[in-house]
Amino acid sequence: MTTDTNLDIAALDTAHSLHPWTHFESFVRDGPLVIERGSGCSLWDTDGREYLDAVGGLWCTNIGLGRREMGEVIAAQAEKLAFCNTFVDMTNGPAALLSAKLADLAPGDLNHVHLTTGGSTAVDSAYRMVAYYQRCAGRPEKTQVIARDSSYHGSTYATISIGKRAGDKMPEFEYATKGIHHISAPDCYRAIGERSEAEFCDDLVGEFEAKIAEIGPEKIGGFFAEPIQASGGVVVPPKDYLKRIAAVCHKHDILFIADEVVTGFGRLGHWFASWDEFGAQPDIICCAKGLSSGYQPIGAMIFSDRIWDAMQGDRWYASGFTYAGHPVACAASLKNIEIIEREDLLSHATDVGQYFEDRLSVLEGLPLIGDVRGRKLMLCVESVADKTTKTLLPDHLDVGKRIADAAEARGLMVRPMGHLNVMSPPLVITKSQIDFIAETLEASVKEVTDQLVRNGERIG
Known part of the structure; x- marks a missing residue:
């Protein structure tokens, strides 16, 4: 690229691009x-x-960036089969192989995969799954959800509403509030003073149980949690917090949804952190990011046998995305996982x-x-x-x-x-x-x- 071209890119971007989380004044002043x-x-x-x-x-x-074998597998798949939709009863080899691989890597009985286009759409799908599963299981009122302060779960209308990170809720936008509740973040740095970590954990679990009782356990269908709250400040929970929260969820037939968009695929030294790092077995894991190491946009919702079994019968699952199971993205993800394993x-x-x-x-x-x-x-x-x-x-x-x-x-x-x-x-x-x-x-x-x-x- 020549210097003139470089200058043109910056000028064109400034003139025409709306970036995620743009601050208009500083962007116009400083450029990209x-x-x-x-x-x-x-x-x-x-x-x-x-x-x-x-x-x-x-x-x-x-x-890491610039891996030749990633470029080669992406190019080869694009030449062989650049696109194939996965609606209703159609699939492709990379999509089926990736789903099987994710089921193998996920903990417990999380043997079923709904492929998406990224982390936001994976969590959005999990939010919709809460009501779908609970209604299939004969609990039609159990559709409300609980998340946490300082959480970030994505930027679709549903997921930005579920999250509660400072600075995300802008007055110019609209957000959903009905049926979405929040409890305290497990922020040890700011919350632990005279209390011990164990006492803080007791308080957090007690708050969760009180919130369920306040709303009514017959109305709460799902709980969303990042194992470590990422964009909310890298908030690491106290010892046994996630395990105890998951136990409360299972006691009340509340789906425990682990948002592992950040923590999945090695960030903490595990394929997934919920179980291996924190000892909490989720009902659903949402993942993206490290799934392809950024080489292709892709995400996945991995869910349990219990959810799958409840949904069977004469009904439709009317949710999905044009690019879900995209063969090029799935091929890249399979190669990415292979590299993580091999190295x-x-x-x-x-x-x-x-x-x-x-x-x-x-x-x-x-x-x-x-x-x-x-x-x-x-x-x-x-x-x-x-x-x-x-x-x-x-x-x-x-x-x-x-x-x-x-x-x-x-x-x-x-x-x-x-x-x-x-x-x-x-x-x-x-x-x-x-x-x-x-x-x-x-x-x-x-x-x-x-x-x-x-x-x-x-x-x-």
Whole structure:
């Protein structure tokens, strides 16, 4: 690409593209960062600058970018069969093979798969499945759902309504509220004071049981939970929380839906985290992102024998998507899973993930950093004005963006979210690259701290 072409891309994008989560004023002022190519954990912009992408795309480039064998399998499948719909009774080889593979990888009796186009449509499908299953099981009133504060479950009308992350509910949009309820996020950093972790867990489970009693167990059909709340702040629940919540769900015939769009396919060193990391058996797992490592858009809802059996009979399942089971996306996902297995990337993620935790934990010694949290290759740092009171800096200072900008100038991409900086690098990341992340982030935090103090902010 020539320099003129690069300039044209930026200009065309500014003039014509509406980006997800656009902030209009700053986008018009600053324009886009145009990325030209990627390899492994690195990205290059159109000026030739290299960045270590500690964001992993959007939690998704698990096997790394630029894999020739991925390109080859995508091209071969596109030439052989570029499209085949999967409505009613039609299928294709890659779709059937992927469904079987996902059933094999999923825990317990999750032996059935509804393929979708991404994470939002997987969770949207699960939301619809709640009412469908409960009505098939003879419980027609059991259609309401419970989710959690600080949750993010997607951006369809249904899923953005189920989620409750600060900054997602804009007054210009409309959201569904009827039949959607929320309980507290299991945020140990902000909630645990004089309470122990075990006492906090007791309180959370008690709140869930009280909410069910308040609404009526005969009306609640599903509970949605990310094993670790990702975009809501990398919130790791207290020990045994998910296991106990799942037990409450099963007691009241409430479907436990694990949103593993982020945590699936190795981010925590497991195919899926609900059972292997937290000991909670879900009724439904929603996945995407690492399913194809971002090489193709695809998602899946994996569900249990119990749900499948209840739906059988003289009825239609009238829900799905044109590109569900897309043969090219399914072929890419199968190759992606093969690579994860062949290169033992789950074990690698466990090893380097622990190293990542250890290296970033040092940042808690900085005056600006109140908390470093997460598991394995899913971490974030939280900036605070006061480490004792955990008071946040004013929103207008945009401290996360300041840190991200300072890091980007040093060749590192981290994701700013308010007062947080989130990292989810590819599973193939090396310990030397983790050293670079830790050292660069530390220098960036120190730079921003100095700027804030010079501007009269109290940090400590």
